[in-house]
Amino acid sequence: MSKLIKNGTVVTAVDQYQADVLIENGIITQIGLNLSKEGAEIVDASGHYVFPGGIDPHTHLEMPFGGTVTADDFETGTTAAAFGGTTTIIDFCLTNKGRPLSQSVQTWHQKAAGKAVIDYGFHLMIAEINDEVLAELPKMIHEEGITSLKVFMAYKNVFQADDGTLYRTLVEAKRHGALVMVHAENGDVIEYLIKEALEAGNTDPIYHALTRPSLIEGEATGRAAKLTALAGSQLYVVHVTCEEAVQQIAEARNQGVDIWGETCPQYLMLDQTYLEKPNFEGAKYVWSPPLRPQYHQETLWTALKNGQLQTLGSDHCSFNFNGQKDLGLGDFSKIPNGGPCIEDRFSILYSEGVVKGRITLNQFVDIVSTRIAKLFGLFPKKGTIAVGCDADIVIFNPNVTRTISAETHHMNVDYNPFEGIVISGEPVTVLSRGEYVIRNKQFVGTVGAGQFVKRDTYHAASREVKPGKEESVKGGATHV
Numbered sequence: 001m002s003k004l005i006k007n008g009t010v011v012t013a014v015d016q017y018q019a020d021v022l023i024e025n026g027i028i029t030q031i032g033l034n035l036s037k038e039g040a041e042i043v044d045a046s047g048h049y050v051f052p053g054g055i056d057p058h059t060h061l062e063m064p065f066g067g068t069v070t071a072d073d074f075e076t077g078t079t080a081a082a083f084g085g086t087t088t089i090i091d092f093c094l095t096n097k098g099r100p101l102s103q104s105v106q107t108w109h110q111k112a113a114g115k116a117v118i119d120y121g122f123h124l125m126i127a128e129i130n131d132e133v134l135a136e137l138p139k140m141i142h143e144e145g146i147t148s149l150k151v152f153m154a155y156k157n158v159f160q161a162d163d164g165t166l167y168r169t170l171v172e173a174k175r176h177g178a179l180v181m182v183h184a185e186n187g188d189v190i191e192y193l194i195k196e197a198l199e200a201g202n203t204d205p206i207y208h209a210l211t212r213p214s215l216i217e218g219e220a221t222g223r224a225a226k227l228t229a230l231a232g233s234q235l236y237v238v239h240v241t242c243e244e245a246v247q248q249i250a251e252a253r254n255q256g257v258d259i260w261g262e263t264c265p266q267y268l269m270l271d272q273t274y275l276e277k278p279n280f281e282g283a284k285y286v287w288s289p290p291l292r293p294q295y296h297q298e299t300l301w302t303a304l305k306n307g308q309l310q311t312l313g314s315d316h317c318s319f320n321f322n323g324q325k326d327l328g329l330g331d332f333s334k335i336p337n338g339g340p341c342i343e344d345r346f347s348i349l350y351s352e353g354v355v356k357g358r359i360t361l362n363q364f365v366d367i368v369s370t371r372i373a374k375l376f377g378l379f380p381k382k383g384t385i386a387v388g389c390d391a392d393i394v395i396f397n398p399n400v401t402r403t404i405s406a407e408t409h410h411m412n413v414d415y416n417p418f419e420g421i422v423i424s425g426e427p428v429t430v431l432s433r434g435e436y437v438i439r440n441k442q443f444v445g446t447v448g449a450g451q452f453v454k455r456d457t458y459h460a461a462s463r464e465v466k467p468g469k470e471e472s473v474k475g476g477a478t479h480v
């Protein structure tokens with residue numbers, strides 16, 4: 001059935017205006033004043049914003065890590081995402097050395113298919129470059145629609161790749177039009193600092209932060225930027241936490257390097273002191289890179305405001321406090337790294353960013369949706385409100401305040417790192433390709449209705465959005 005969203009304020013990355021939005025067969029077919037359509041269901045959006053659905057470029061659902069598996073799978077994770085105003089996620093497909101990439105991708109499809117309630121894509125981890133990987137990569141990128149490659153510069157002896165692998169990945173990405181993503185920390189130095197701390201008897205969660213100084217996040221970011229320049233390739237730095245990394249990205253962009261940066265709500269809102277909470281509660285706040293001293297938060301907000309950082313990912317990687325985080329009791333290095341954020345990413349950015357005057361409403365849409373769609377080959381099918389786009393839409397009430405709590409969240413995890421924080425605004429109704437997923441704050445979606453999205457290559461979709469270049473609408477993804 002067609003739907004007509006009436007009397008809302010449509011907000012995109014560039015516009016804000018009163019209009020009705022007509023949806024037919026899952027696609028936006030008309031936008032204008034006083035629209036009518038016989039037989040269409042009227043969806044009243046008076047007093048509400050009509051935003052494009054959020055796109056979360058960084059999730060880890062049902063992912064084995066740290067001797068356990070993340071608490072949210074594709075059903076609970078995407079349901080929580082939808083409650084929070086996100087209509088597409090891009091999850092990280094892990095790979096193993098010696099295993100064909102196609103098998104790893106198959107594993108990830110099996111985790112997601114029949115479970116996701118919103119659309120999803122995958123990034124592909126690159127653990128090694130050899131003849132088999134080189135032979136498989138073109139198919140992954142051009143046929144499977146997995147157009148972003150992830151290299152870890154940390155987690156030694158687990159995920160970490162060496163600089164040669166990063167460089168060769170950058171070269172291949174340039175050749176095939178993929179976007180390389182890096183976790184930028186110096187894993188070799190961190191391993192040494194952890195060993196030193198444990199030998200000195202320093203086992204509490206705070207030592208997780210103290211053994212991963214911001215200086216070496218900056219160092220790794222700068223190294224990755226320089227390798228990108230050398231390869232003439234393109235790079236997206238995930239979960240940027242600190243001034244040193246922001247400076248490296250800004251410097252590289254000034255020199256014309258095609259480099260982008262993502263931060264996450266936890267780095268904007270929480271600081272290193274959270275790891276000092278008593279009774280091992282600091283373990284709830286163990287992310288890598290770690291939470292930083294508070295002054296870094298202002299740097300990150302300023303970087304979002306002035307465009308040195310461009311996107312917000314959740315890095316949703318949920319572990320229960322009881323039964324998972326406590327694997328690290330007595331040894332901080334065994335605390336599973338990561339936290340739950342898929343549900344709160346969108347509203348935190350609205351409340352802390354727009355309402356507090358740190359970014360504009362248009363910047364909010366850009367950072368939480370549009371820019372991500374452009375960088376990751378989803379635009380213009382997703383990431384904006386325009387005729388011809390998927391009707392992935394959030395009807396958002398800006399006139400309420402609420403308190404974030406594990407008591408009321410929908411993530412499958414026993415704590416919320418933002419517990420007690422009062423925020424303004426709330427997604428009320430969320431549509432995925434024109435179908436209700438959330439209606440008047442109730443879940444009415446269908447488990448398994450989410451579709452895998454084959455994404456455009458970086459070259460096809462984003463050629464026009466490189467630093468210093470004019471932007472234009474290009475490309476678009478396809479569902480399978």
Ligand SMILES: NC(=O)NCCC(=O)O
Pocket residue numbers: 060183239286287288289315317337338339
């Ligand atoms: N960030 C984190 O601590 N956990 C998730 C894995 C990663 O993104 O590094």
Ligand SMILES: [Zn+2]
Pocket residue numbers: 183238239288289
């Ligand atoms: Zn990471």
Ligand SMILES: [Zn+2]
Pocket residue numbers: 058059060315316317
């Ligand atoms: Zn992550």
